Amino acid sequence: MVTANRTIPARASASFVRALLLLLAMTLPAPAGDGKTYVMKIALATLDEALHQYAKNYAAAVERQSGGRIKAEVYPASRLGSIQRQAEGVQFGAIECQVVPPEFLVGIDERFEVLAAPGIVNSMPEGQRVAADPRVMELMLGLGADKGLHGAGLFMVTPSSVIARAPIRRLDDFRGKKIRIFASQFQAVAMQRLGAIAKPMTLAEVLPALQDNALDAAVSSIAVFSAMNYQGAAKYVTETGQPAIFGIVEVSKKWYDALPADLRGIVDAAAALEAMTINPQAIKINERARVAWTEAGGELIGLPDEDRSAMLKVLASVGEDVSRTRPALNAAYRTVMEAVQRTR
Numbered sequence: 001m002v003t004a005n006r007t008i009p010a011r012a013s014a015s016f017v018r019a020l021l022l023l024l025a026m027t028l029p030a031p032a033g034d035g036k037t038y039v040m041k042i043a044l045a046t047l048d049e050a051l052h053q054y055a056k057n058y059a060a061a062v063e064r065q066s067g068g069r070i071k072a073e074v075y076p077a078s079r080l081g082s083i084q085r086q087a088e089g090v091q092f093g094a095i096e097c098q099v100v101p102p103e104f105l106v107g108i109d110e111r112f113e114v115l116a117a118p119g120i121v122n123s124m125p126e127g128q129r130v131a132a133d134p135r136v137m138e139l140m141l142g143l144g145a146d147k148g149l150h151g152a153g154l155f156m157v158t159p160s161s162v163i164a165r166a167p168i169r170r171l172d173d174f175r176g177k178k179i180r181i182f183a184s185q186f187q188a189v190a191m192q193r194l195g196a197i198a199k200p201m202t203l204a205e206v207l208p209a210l211q212d213n214a215l216d217a218a219v220s221s222i223a224v225f226s227a228m229n230y231q232g233a234a235k236y237v238t239e240t241g242q243p244a245i246f247g248i249v250e251v252s253k254k255w256y257d258a259l260p261a262d263l264r265g266i267v268d269a270a271a272a273l274e275a276m277t278i279n280p281q282a283i284k285i286n287e288r289a290r291v292a293w294t295e296a297g298g299e300l301i302g303l304p305d306e307d308r309s310a311m312l313k314v315l316a317s318v319g320e321d322v323s324r325t326r327p328a329l330n331a332a333y334r335t336v337m338e339a340v341q342r343t344r
Contacts, residue, residue: 041095042059045086045100049158050221058153069263082204084104090250097251101247103116106183108143112248114139117319119319120319127244149250154248155279155282157247158221159240159245162217164218165234170304174195178197179191180206186318189322190242194311199215207230221245226292227289237293237301319337
C-alpha cells in the first residue's frame, strides 16, 4: 500500500494503520479551534543522527498537519539541559516533548530500560519490527502516564558501538576498562560480565571524560561519535552491536491534555507515522556515519567471530537475570521477548 508517496511495510502494526488513517483524515483543512498557537519545544541530547532526524521530521509534520497552529522548535545537543533536566521539563510542562533512548527515563519507571537488555535484537530490521509490535508499543508508550508523560512514538535508532582511547580488538580488551554506559542495570551487568567497570553518564559528560582520561571508552552509536567529532579524543570504535538503542517520544501530558482534541490527534498520528518513516533514514544515517568516521581518521573494529559468539553467550542471560527479582520489569522483559519471537 502506498500513501502520500511513502511505501508502508506489509507488516505494519494495527496501531500504525489506525494512526495513518487518522493522519490521512487530517489532510482536510484544520478547524479553527480556539484560535491559539501552541509552541512545541522538542528536546534531545544528540545531533545529526537518527534521533535528531526524527525530531526534525516530527516537527515538520505537526506544523504542516496543524496548519501552523502548532509551532515546533527542535533543540538538539542538550541545548535545553541534560537528559534528566529535559525529562523533568517534560513531566512538569516546561518542555513539550523529548526524544530519547528510553532507558534514560528509568528513574521514572524501571521498565523504561527493558529494551536495553543485550541480545534482544541483532540487526536494524529486527529492531524496527520489535519497535512496531503493538504489544511492545502499548507497554512502552504507556509508561509514565501517571507521572506527567504521554508516550507517542517508538523506533529503533542504531546498534551500539564502543568508542575507546585504546583499541578494543578482542573480548579480553574490555577487562579493567572504565566504560560509559546508559542509565541501565542491563548495561551495567553486561559490562561487569565482560570484566569492564561500568560508568553511567549522560552524553554531555562523555567527551570531557574521554579527554581527561576519566573514561577509557563509551557506549553509544557511530552516528553520535561521527557527528560530534570524537576522533580527537578517541579514534577507535568497536562495533559490538549490543545492546540495541531505541528512541522513544515523550510528550508533556500537561501540555497534551490542554490541546484541542484535533491537535492531540495530530500529535499522536504524526509521531506514529514518523516512527515508521525514520526506519530507512536511520539505516542510511548509520551507513554514512561509518564512512565519515574512517574518512576523518577514525578506525572501525569488528570483533573476531569467535569473540563475538563468546560475547553473545556471556550476555545471553543478562535480561532474565537482572529482571528475575523485579516482577514489573520481568513482565515487561517477557512481553518484549515474546514480540521478538513473533517478529523474527
